[in-house]
Amino acid sequence: MTIALEPMTPGHGARIKGVDIRAPMDAATVGEIRAALAEHAVCVIGHDTPPTDEQHIAFSGLLGPMERGAGAQLSGPNGRVPRPEIIDQGNMDELGEIYADDDRRLAYKRANRLWHTDMSFYDNRATFSALVGHAVPPSDADTQFIDMREVWDALPESRKAGLEDLVVSHSFWHSRVLGGGPEPTEAERAKNPPAKHRMVHLHEPSGRKSLYIASHAFAIDGWPPDEARGLIEELMAFATRPRFVFAHQWRLGDVLIWDNLATMHRATPFDDRVFKRDMRRTTMRERAEASGNSRVA
Numbered sequence: 256m257t258i259a260l261e262p263m264t265p266g267h268g269a270r271i272k273g274v275d276i277r278a279p280m281d282a283a284t285v286g287e288i289r290a291a292l293a294e295h296a297v298c299v300i301g302h303d304t305p306p307t308d309e310q311h312i313a314f315s316g317l318l319g320p321m322e323r324g325a326g327a328q329l330s331g332p333n334g335r336v337p338r339p340e341i342i343d344q345g346n347m348d349e350l351g352e353i354y355a356d357d358d359r360r361l362a363y364k365r366a367n368r369l370w371h372t373d374m375s376f377y378d379n380r381a382t383f384s385a386l387v388g389h390a391v392p393p394s395d396a397d398t399q400f401i402d403m404r405e406v407w408d409a410l411p412e413s414r415k416a417g418l419e420d421l422v423v424s425h426s427f428w429h430s431r432v433l434g435g436g437p438e439p440t441e442a443e444r445a446k447n448p449p450a451k452h453r454m455v456h457l458h459e460p461s462g463r464k465s466l467y468i469a470s471h472a473f474a475i476d477g478w479p480p481d482e483a484r485g486l487i488e489e490l491m492a493f494a495t496r497p498r499f500v501f502a503h504q505w506r507l508g509d510v511l512i513w514d515n516l517a518t519m520h521r522a523t524p525f526d527d528r529v530f531k532r533d534m535r536r537t538t539m540r541e542r543a544e545a546s547g548n549s550r551v552a
């Protein structure tokens with residue numbers, strides 16, 4: 256055993272000690288990190304200085320096939336973070352300045368403050384996300400999590416009945432509008448169609464069942480829209496009870512990894528007109544993709 260684990264918060268998540276993602280890693284250590292993720296679903300590895308983008312990408316490749324997306328587009332043609340494997344989740348423009356108030360990227364990122372699971376609007380879903388803190392505000396801006404296996408286990412048997420047969424539609428646009436963004440055009444909708452997934456799935460790394468809903472979920476096959484929304488809202492209200500919620504308080508150099516197939520997460524508010532927050536994410540997928548995608552929430 257080369258790594259050591261401590262709870263991130265009492266009863267939730269794991270802080271992994273004794274490993275540095277900036278250095279080459281042997282297969283046994285990777286296996287231990289995967290085992291920690293399988294059990295805890297959210298893990299953090301601290302560093303005295305943040306890993307470079309190259310080190311971040313090299314480490315992420317050990318966890319599965321990586322999304323190659325629109326990171327460079329989001330950051331502009333002379334992108335702040337030009338690597339297509341890295342999604343810019345910060346509040347800074349190409350010159351490293353805090354976004355102007357009317358920058359549409361600011362509104363776009365606000366949807367991260369809704370409970371969500373990354374990329375559930377793809378057929379080929381996100382497995383792990385690995386987020387690196389390159390600049391962190393002195394307070395606030397925690398990332399909060401809920402372990403959806405724990406939520407499933409806690410649901411009354413009477414409520415569980417029937418849920419396993421349901422198929423849910425997830426849409427990128429649903430969460431953009433829910434987050435306060437404008438209605439998309441028909442052309443935009445057609446370009447980014449929804450994806451369908453079972454409401455309850457077996458989380459293979461842990462062998463536990465997990466509920467898979469969150470902010471992109473908007474419809475249930477064969478259900479009237481109002482009833483579908485009602486059930487999703489009821490389950491979200493149950494899942495977001497304070498007893499299930501835990502938070503990561505960022506320190507510079509932290510690498511926070513979560514399993515999207517077992518959790519929901521959200522960003523929390525901070526004074527984003529005053530403090531720079533430079534966060535960069537890689538995202539792993541269920542299967543390797545032949546070409547890149549352009550939706551990154």
Ligand code: OGA
Nearest residue numbers: 344367397398521522536
């Ligand atoms: C993400 C995300 C939350 C945060 O990177 O996918 O939702 O706290 N981030 O930045």
Ligand code: MN
Nearest residue numbers: 367371373552
């Ligand atoms: Mn996210």
